[in-house]
Amino acid sequence: MKELWKKIDHFMLKYGGYSLLIATIATVAFFAVLQWGNDYAKEKTGTLEIKVAEDGKLSVDYNYDDKDEVYILWETDAGNIAAECKENEFPEQANSATGYYSYSHSSEKAVWNPEDADGNCYDTATVRAVLYQQDKDNRYSLENYITEITITLSDKNGKVEKCEDRYFGNPVRSDSDENWSQIYCIQEDSQKATYRYRTGNKLEKDAVLIMYWDSDGNNLAETDYAKGFYPEISIKDENKDLQNIKAVQQITCTKNGDENSSSRIRAGLISETTYKQENIEASDVMYQAEIVK
Incomplete structure (x- = not known):
């Protein structure tokens, strides 16, 4: 069992920042389904x-x-x-x-x-x-x-x-160097907005880089893929109102309805070593981007 959890940990680290599905894994069963799901599909x-x-x-x-x-x-x-x-x-x-x-x-x-x-x-x-x-x-x-x-x-x-x-x-x-990173909105309604991160800095295939999100408004939440996707995006009730989230490709932020208040959302990539740290400093995050919402 320890070896299996070790594999799960490595799998999450390697693919959590990019895969649409890996970040939703919560159990060994789901890990098994997704780990070998594509092999089954190919058969x-x-x-x-x-x-x-x-x-x-x-x-x-x-x-x-x-x-x-x-x-x-x-x-x-x-x-x-x-x-x-x-x-x-x-x-x-x-x-x-x-x-x-x-x-x-x-x-x-x-x-x-x-x-x-x-x-x-x-x-x-x-x-x-x-x-x-x-x-x-x-x-x-x-x-x-x-x-x-x-x-x-x-x-x-x-x-x-x-x-x-x-x-x-x-x-x-186009018409730009590689030195840019951006948080961009893929879906928004009156109560929430869903964001992803992208960067022009070339990411090498053998590099283990993991997504990291941070907010000063404690308004980050994981997207709940199990409840369906576009155009009605839901949030995971057990993972909402957070200050930071690791190893998820996108986040969904709730809105408090106050037009005079705003929060700063930051995103970037971290190493496997940084991922295991309890406290992550801004200097640990590569290719950072931020927005104020």
Whole structure:
């Protein structure tokens, strides 16, 4: 059992900052499901990949018995992505303010382009396709997860093509050096806002870097993937009203309704050694970004 928990600890450290799912692990059972989930998916579906055309259209060839019941949550860490959604099953996403996510049936395509909601264009971005089983709302939730695939894209003179893999959250901004980091909003309503972090600093594949969030307003909360995802994001009641959170890719901040009050939210990457420390200083956090909300 000690060896298993040691593996869990290492797995959380290595993937907690980037994986959509790993940060939600709470039990050995969930660890086992996610640790070997992709291997099971490959046995069931073969090796899936995202195909890209020069005009930015993306598709996944999912041609299996359950294909009519499989949907895709498309996400991008920069630029914007929009699914064809010919059946109009997700009418609300036509008015998405950010363009960082989109839903489609597995048979439909999505289009990525480099123009981002932050006003910048991005030469390189990573797109993630999360495949999941249909439910009554057709929305993604943890229990419906099948597998996920990523692809890193580059825009070269208006033509989109596959390029060298980068971590999700590590895009390349046009007309900019690597020395930037940003906290950006992917979803917001009157009661809460959900944020992610990205940095232009090149992250090496063999580096173990872990997400770290901090706030002076004790208003951080983990996103509850088990209750479903976009457009209705929930927070984990057992992990809310926190000053700092480690090893989660995104956080959801509650709003207190006071327009005259604000809090400072900071994010960055920490090493495995720092992760194990009880107290983390600002100087321990690499590639920092902050916003005031």
